Amino acid sequence: MGEERRAELARRLAAVRARIAAACVAAGRDPADVELMAVTKTVPASDVALLLDLGLTALGENRAQEAGSKVADVAALRPDAQPRWHFVGSLQRNKARAVVAWVHRIESVDSARLADALDSAAARALDESRRTGPLPVLLQYSVDGDPARGGVPADALLALADHVAGCRALRLDGLMAVAPQAADPDAAFADVEAAAARLRAAHPAATTLSAGMSGDLEAAVRHSSGVVRVGTALLGERQLASL
Numbered sequence: 001m002g003e004e005r006r007a008e009l010a011r012r013l014a015a016v017r018a019r020i021a022a023a024c025v026a027a028g029r030d031p032a033d034v035e036l037m038a039v040t041k042t043v044p045a046s047d048v049a050l051l052l053d054l055g056l057t058a059l060g061e062n063r064a065q066e067a068g069s070k071v072a073d074v075a076a077l078r079p080d081a082q083p084r085w086h087f088v089g090s091l092q093r094n095k096a097r098a099v100v101a102w103v104h105r106i107e108s109v110d111s112a113r114l115a116d117a118l119d120s121a122a123a124r125a126l127d128e129s130r131r132t133g134p135l136p137v138l139l140q141y142s143v144d145g146d147p148a149r150g151g152v153p154a155d156a157l158l159a160l161a162d163h164v165a166g167c168r169a170l171r172l173d174g175l176m177a178v179a180p181q182a183a184d185p186d187a188a189f190a191d192v193e194a195a196a197a198r199l200r201a202a203h204p205a206a207t208t209l210s211a212g213m214s215g216d217l218e219a220a221v222r223h224s225s226g227v228v229r230v231g232t233a234l235l236g237e238r239q240l241a242s243l
């Protein structure tokens with residue numbers, strides 16, 4: 001069973017890497033410039049351990065509670081591995097401290113209030129020597145401005161960027177976005193790319209662009225994404241379609 005799953009994940013990983021490579025060739029980009037993050041929400045720690053064995057170390061989770069116990073389980077299964085956990089979901093401010101304890105980067109900062117909660121949690125971790133540097137964050141950008149899906153709308157992006165840049169325990173690294181389901185991904189990611197350029201013009205160190213998932217990673221690579229976040233194509237269909 002474990003061996004079968006390992007072989008399946010290896011096959012899926014090779015297929016995803018081939019898609020990224022082909023998209024890069026088509027876009028005239030170097031595949032080394034596009035990082036693959038495995039979004040492991042809803043999958044068991046045993047699958048994450050197999051992904052680590054296959055050399056994937058960038059991992060993404062979207063629920064604080066599920067992620068916290070999975071991080072501990074994966075550490076127990078693969079004590080020598082060095083996973084880098086990313087938080088990519090909507091985050092309640094009262095979960096900031098728990099997530100800061102294990103996260104490598106938060107990709108879903110979409111309000112000043114959340115930034116402040118993360119800043120105080122990260123500052124405390126720094127003061128207590130549980131962290132050695134500021135917490136890297138991306139701003140989650142909303143393509144359609146729909147507040148239900150999370151993300152900061154275009155007209156509030158630069159004000160939020162300035163706010164985060166003023167948080168001493170946070171480091172503003174760039175932008176993350178999800179293409180709206182009904183949208184044409186090329187149009188959506190063209191808009192995201194322009195937003196990322198505006199952000200970078202104001203904050204030159206904010207160079208990371210995290211965009212593209214299982215269904216639309218090619219379009220994201222065409223529009224200069226540097227991180228694709230892939231769940232389904234790597235791990236199979238999730239149990240709950242809404243997650």
Ligand SMILES: *Cc1c(COP(=O)(O)O)cnc(C)c1O
Nearest residue numbers: 039062088213214229230231232
């Ligand atoms: C679930 C999720 C992904 C991965 O989606 P797939 O379509 O399964 O590849 C990427 N980004 C975010 C923010 C997610 O919540």
